[in-house]
Amino acid sequence: MVMYDDPRILRAIAHPTRNRVLHELSAAGSLRAADVARRIDVPANQASFHLRQLAKYGLVEEDPEAGRDKRDRVWRLVDPDGIRFRTSDMLARPGGRAAYTVFQRNAIEWGRHLVERALDQTETPVRKSVSEWSLLLSADESEQLLEELSEVIERYRDAGRTGGPDADRETYSVFQLIQPYPELPVPDEA
Numbered sequence: 564m565v566m567y568d569d570p571r572i573l574r575a576i577a578h579p580t581r582n583r584v585l586h587e588l589s590a591a592g593s594l595r596a597a598d599v600a601r602r603i604d605v606p607a608n609q610a611s612f613h614l615r616q617l618a619k620y621g622l623v624e625e626d627p628e629a630g631r632d633k634r635d636r637v638w639r640l641v642d643p644d645g646i647r648f649r650t651s652d653m654l655a656r657p658g659g660r661a662a663y664t665v666f667q668r669n670a671i672e673w674g675r676h677l678v679e680r681a682l683d684q685t686e687t688p689v690r691k692s693v694s695e696w697s698l699l700l701s702a703d704e705s706e707q708l709l710e711e712l713s714e715v716i717e718r719y720r721d722a723g724r725t726g727g728p729d730a731d732r733e734t735y736s737v738f739q740l741i742q743p744y745p746e747l748p749v750p751d752e753a
Contacts (some may be wrong), residue, residue: 565642567621568652570662575620576646577662577669580605581613585622585646590734592724593629593639602734614638622646677738697744709741 576582583603588594594602600610617623621641629637640646653659680686681693700708716737723732 565647566652567646567648568656569620570653570656570659572620572622572646572648573653573659573662573666575616575622577666578613579669579673580609581617582669582673584610584613584617585640586736587734588623588638588640589643589645590720590723591727592643593626593637595635595637599638674738674740677736705741709739712739712741 576585580603584599587599587602591598596611596614597607599605599614600607603610614623618625618638623638624641626637626639629639650663654663678693681691698708716739726732
C-alpha cells in the first residue's frame with residue numbers, strides 16, 4: 564500500500580471533482596475519461612483534465628492492458644487499495660498544515676452532505692441507509708471491528724470491479740466512522 568506524504572496531494576484530493584473521480588476509479592477499477600465524465604456528469608475534457616492532474620501527483624496512471632488499442636487511454640488508481648497518508652507526516656512537511664486544513668474542511672462538508680442526502684425524504688426512493696450503533700469496545704476490539712468491516716467492503720468493491728459498470732450498478736458511498744463516543748457539541752448561544 565502506498566503511503567503519501569506530499570501536502571499537494573491533500574489539496575489535489577480536496578477538490579470535489581477530483582475526489583469524485585478517485586471514488587469512481589476506486590469503485591470501477593479502470594475507466595476511460597469519457598466513462599468518468601458520464602458517471603459524474605461533467606464534460607469529457609474536464610474529466611480528462613482532472614485525471615491528468617491526479618496523474619501529475621502520482622495518484623492515477625494509465626492502464627494499458629485495459630485499452631482496446633494503443634490510442635485508447637484507460638485510467639486506474641496507482642494503488643488499487645486507495646489513498647493513504649499519515650497525518651503527522653503530512654503536517655510536518657512545509658505547507659502541510661495549510662493543506663490539511665483545506666482537506667479537513669472539505670471532508671467535513673462532504674460528510675455533512677452525505678448524511679443530509681441519506682436522510683432526505685424528498686428524493687424519489689432509492690436504497691440508502693443511515694445507521695448508528697453504540698458499542699462497548701476495547702481499543703483492540705475497535706481495530707478488529709475496523710478490519711472486519713474493511714474486509715466486507717473490499718469484497719463488495721472487488722465484486723463491483725470484476726462485474727464492471729453497467730446499467731444495474733451505480734457508485735455507492737459507504738461512509739465509515741469508528742471512534743470513541745464524542746462529547747456533545749456546545750450549543751450556540753443566541
